[in-house]
Amino acid sequence: MGALHATTLYMSDAIWFYTLTTFMVGSALGVVLARKPIYAVLSLVATLFGMASLFILLGAFFVAAIQILVYAGAILVLFLFVVMLLDLSDEAAPQKRTLTLRAIGFVFGAAFISKLYFALSFFPNSPLAIHESMKYGTAREIGKLLFTVYWLPFELSSMLVLVGIIGAVVLAKRKLDES
């Protein structure tokens, strides 16, 4: 791989990264700031698509596909159904902001930022390696690991999903006056 080729690869990588991250963070702000729940759910869909593209940029193709299929396709549809079913009204106002709450928030925010800075200063500021072949993120590689090394957690996670389904059905079908 020539030096010029590597440089252009890094350049286009940077352009894609900044575009996608700006899009993702912007729509994430939309999730938190939207007054109507339906807009918040739709901006979360946009955030998840941005994140899936970042996964592709990182070479994690299988995870990106799963992100679109499972998150945007299944989980967010569930959210949309509940929003339509419950006919949620707009939130009147966020919680009251007293001076004590502001002070506590400031202290915790400063602690979070300093902790983040401390954690980031641990890692060397080295570029992500441009691998010769980005094989390690394909469905084949993930499947190999999943069914050999991680077979027990994989089977247990199917139990977890089953418990989730049964729990949701039991909770949603129960009549309240029977209890």
Next chain:
Amino acid sequence: MITLNHYLIASGLLFAIGLVGVVSRRNTLMILLSVELMLNAANLSFVAFSRYLGHSTGQIFVFFIMLVAAAEVTVGLAILIVMARAVGKTDADALKSLRW
């Protein structure tokens, strides 16, 4: 040049936005959405580390986190529906009966 720290900072930003949502929103549905945002921030740093180390184990963890998130959302939304039936509101402030 994009380094590992760029991805970690993006992940931290997303996590912080989700945390603000959990703390400041009243509607339980909004709180669940913000929890999803925080889980996704963790996923992003897992995938970035997987690329940095050149190994797929981080992506396996992302797979498991997505499964747990799916189960959590199913049960959480069922509880939300029960709450809307029992209390008539979906505000987290409306659940007061266990408050000292």
